[in-house]
Amino acid sequence: MTAVPGKSCGACNLCCQILDIDELEKKAGILCENCVNGSGCAIYHTRPQVCRDFECEWLTERSLPATLKPDRTGTLFLICPETDQYQAVTDPKQPKAWRHPLVFKHLIAKAKEGHVVVAKSGMLSWRVYPTGECAPWT
Ligand code: SF4
Numbered sequence: 001m002t003a004v005p006g007k008s009c010g011a012c013n014l015c016c017q018i019l020d021i022d023e024l025e026k027k028a029g030i031l032c033e034n035c036v037n038g039s040g041c042a043i044y045h046t047r048p049q050v051c052r053d054f055e056c057e058w059l060t061e062r063s064l065p066a067t068l069k070p071d072r073t074g075t076l077f078l079i080c081p082e083t084d085q086y087q088a089v090t091d092p093k094q095p096k097a098w099r100h101p102l103v104f105k106h107l108i109a110k111a112k113e114g115h116v117v118v119a120k121s122g123m124l125s126w127r128v129y130p131t132g133e134c135a136p137w138t
């Protein structure tokens, strides 16, 4: 996958905060120490492969509008490579961001497409069903 033409990360750095990066011994939810606000990654040319490879769903999916950009919603969408779940992972500072009407509407639409949709906020997870119902998920 590559970024859709016209889309770029810009000032967003939510994945540099949300993701767990073993190569950097960086825990999920903590902003990477190499992330320099306003100027991006301080080790851009030598950043780990996992950073080079990662692209969120917003960046690669043409149908996701600007209003769902991760730094606007506090929610990053990804397809988990291990489970194939469609995940909405929230900014730790905005734990309820996945319940924002625009985000939630998108999650229901993905569930209706047949995805197993899981919203994650810190250590807590919820399954989102096509009906709009949610239930704690382990
Ligand atoms: S969360 Fe998506 S848009 Fe934001 S920096 Fe990461 S890849 Fe780019």
Ligand code: SF4
Binding pocket: 015, 016, 017, 021, 032, 033, 034, 035, 036, 040, 041, 042, 043, 044, 047, 048, 051
């Ligand atoms: S090394 Fe750079 S790209 Fe990777 S998480 Fe840190 S700031 Fe982001």
